[in-house]
Amino acid sequence: MQVLDATHGRDILEELVEVIVDNRQYLSDVDGAIGDGDHGINMAKGFRLCGESVAGQSLSLSKALGTLATTLMGSIGGSMGPLYGSLFMGMAKSTKDKNVLDAKDFGEMLASGREALEQISDAKVGDKCLLDTLVPTIERYRDAVESGDDFSQALQALRNGAQDGRDSTLDLEAKIGRAARLGERSRGHLDAGAVSCCLLLIRLADSTENRLEKAAA
Amino acid sequence: MQRIINDPDNVVDDAIKGYLHASPSLFAATDHSRVLKYPDSPSDKVGIVTGGGSGHEPAFLGYIGAGMCDAVAIGEIFSSPTADAFLEAFRSAPHEQGVACLYGNYAGDNMNVKMAKQMAEMDDIEVKTVIARDDVASAPASERDKRRGVAGEVMMWKIGGAAAARGDSLDEVIRLAQKAVDACSSIGVGLSSCTIPANGKPNFSIEPGHMELGIGHHGEPGIEVAPLTSAEAIATAMCDPVLSDQDFAGSEVAVLISGLGATPVMELNILYAHIAERLEDAGIRVHRTDIGNYFTSLEMMGATLTLMKLDDELKPLLDAPARSLAITQC
Numbered sequence: 319m320q321v322l323d324a325t326h327g328r329d330i331l332e333e334l335v336e337v338i339v340d341n342r343q344y345l346s347d348v349d350g351a352i353g354d355g356d357h358g359i360n361m362a363k364g365f366r367l368c369g370e371s372v373a374g375q376s377l378s379l380s381k382a383l384g385t386l387a388t389t390l391m392g393s394i395g396g397s398m399g400p401l402y403g404s405l406f407m408g409m410a411k412s413t414k415d416k417n418v419l420d421a422k423d424f425g426e427m428l429a430s431g432r433e434a435l436e437q438i439s440d441a442k443v444g445d446k447c448l449l450d451t452l453v454p455t456i457e458r459y460r461d462a463v464e465s466g467d468d469f470s471q472a473l474q475a476l477r478n479g480a481q482d483g484r485d486s487t488l489d490l491e492a493k494i495g496r497a498a499r500l501g502e503r504s505r506g507h508l509d510a511g512a513v514s515c516c517l518l519l520i521r522l523a524d525s526t527e528n529r530l531e532k533a534a535a
Numbered sequence: 536m537q538r539i540i541n542d543p544d545n546v547v548d549d550a551i552k553g554y555l556h557a558s559p560s561l562f563a564a565t566d567h568s569r570v571l572k573y574p575d576s577p578s579d580k581v582g583i584v585t586g587g588g589s590g591h592e593p594a595f596l597g598y599i600g601a602g603m604c605d606a607v608a609i610g611e612i613f614s615s616p617t618a619d620a621f622l623e624a625f626r627s628a629p630h631e632q633g634v635a636c637l638y639g640n641y642a643g644d645n646m647n648v649k650m651a652k653q654m655a656e657m658d659d660i661e662v663k664t665v666i667a668r669d670d671v672a673s674a675p676a677s678e679r680d681k682r683r684g685v686a687g688e689v690m691m692w693k694i695g696g697a698a699a700a701r702g703d704s705l706d707e708v709i710r711l712a713q714k715a716v717d718a719c720s721s722i723g724v725g726l727s728s729c730t731i732p733a734n735g736k737p738n739f740s741i742e743p744g745h746m747e748l749g750i751g752h753h754g755e756p757g758i759e760v761a762p763l764t765s766a767e768a769i770a771t772a773m774c775d776p777v778l779s780d781q782d783f784a785g786s787e788v789a790v791l792i793s794g795l796g797a798t799p800v801m802e803l804n805i806l807y808a809h810i811a812e813r814l815e816d817a818g819i820r821v822h823r824t825d826i827g828n829y830f831t832s833l834e835m836m837g838a839t840l841t842l843m844k845l846d847d848e849l850k851p852l853l854d855a856p857a858r859s860l861a862i863t864q865c
Contacts, residue, residue: 346734354613354753355734359544391650396588396614400646403618438646495642500756 320469327382335369349510352497357510364394384410408434421469445493448511451483484516543732567623572606582628593861600859603696615643621651633661633705639684665712669719672749687719697855720780725750726836770809791841796831
């Protein structure tokens with residue numbers, strides 16, 4: 319059975335920071351079409367701060383995700399601070415006492431993040447928001463695990479779900495956030511939160527897959 | 536961009552420094568760089584906290600002071616303050632009698648206040664909220680809970696602040712602030728866009744020769760784009776949806792006309808001359824009128840109209856003394 323050694327927290331976190339910082343301008347451009355155009359600026363600011371605060375430390379996955387959550391909640395405000403903050407906090411809580419994660423634990427981590435996010439926001443799938451990426455991603459991953467896929471195969475299902483989820487926002491009419499004021503005019507544009515969520519989930523899948531190892535017998 | 540700034544990413548912090556230098560009798564720093572408090576708030580009253588994105592100056596910080604708010608959480612431009620900032624504002628305001636957090640209906644503010652409120656419970660600080668929803672253009676009256684908060688927030692702070700200053704309980708402050716919000720109907724009109732310095736390009740566009748009726752404080756699209764003709768036509772376009780939102784006929788009102796940042800105050804008075812005529816024709820008595828830049832949107836051209844229906848309970852609170860950057864009266 320494949321497992322993830324949960325002591326690699328800082329390395330995985332640094333890769334999440336990297337994907338957001340590298341896409342700062344792209345995310346702002348996506349947001350600029352129907353929002354304020356500051357999504358990349360704010361996300362990159364929060365993730366960079368977090369990257370700086372953990373440099374050189376040895377962290378479990380739970381600690382790393384918890385640090386990311388509190389940094390985002392404390393530094394970026396807006397809607398994304400609380401949304402991503404609660405998502406990562408939920409993930410951190412579910413992995414708290416784990417030294418290794420198997421495919422099922424990983425799915426529970428994602429589900430716990432979703433649960434925390436839904437406690438703070440009334441947003442739903444179809445509102446044109448990051449949940450449009452997150453929810454199908456979690457479901458595709460869970461279905462893959464339940465149908466007997468191994469960890470690697472399930473991570474591929476996760477990537478596919480994230481991309482499809484992101485792309486689903488193209489034709490949606492925004493129901494929440496600033497773009498909601500645009501109504502019909504928000505169609506034809508991706509949602510910036512759904513895009514950043516897709517980037518993060520795919521990088522999380524990549525980072526995890528690169529570190530999978532055979533469980534000790 | 537023709538702007539007086541340094542690093543566009545630091546405009547909020549740079550501006551806070553200026554406010555602290557300019558008005559030490561109104562603003563004191565706190566343990567959080569994005570929270571300011573009024574230094575002389577008595578500790579035995581209900582605390583009044585507000586907060587929101589920057590770019591609306593003098594809102595939100597211009598409304599802390601005597602008889603007004605006690606602490607303010609300051610966000611990035613057009614972006615909610617963090618939950619940490621709201622929490623520190625609750626701690627910095629008088630809180631033994633509880634805290635009334637009075638803010639506007641925006642998704643980010645709602646989430647951050649909710650989280651800060653939960654965190655404040657761990658400190659045994661009781662926080663209750665009133666969420667301003669006075670923009671008639673943002674949703675019909677039947678869906679009032681979806682409406683945005685705009686310049687009616689100023690009335691909410693004034694009423695809530697005066698109630699707290701005279702020693703009202705938290706529940707009473709909340710009741711009156713809610714009553715103030717419910718009594719307000721507002722609408723904006725935009726004549727040009729605005730630019731967030733860190734973005735460097737206009738947030739949206741309004742074609743020359745046009746105006747957008749019902750525009751939001753961040754450029755949220757309004758209900759109609761129409762040719763820009765005269766102040767008289769703008770006054771009519773603004774009065775119609777406001778006057779039909781509530782039954783104002785025969786009652787006494789307070790009127791607030793706020794510029795959106797780049798419209799000369801002189802033009803706000805030109806606009807008001809026509810609004811005053813319309814109110815008179817509708818049989819509405821004006822108790823007081825305030826005209827100026829009370830709640831802006833960076834350098835947007837345009838104005839908002841807020842009408843607040845008064846009664847014997849709200850009137851003395853509105854007229855009670857206050858000292859703040861935006862409102863000072865004896």
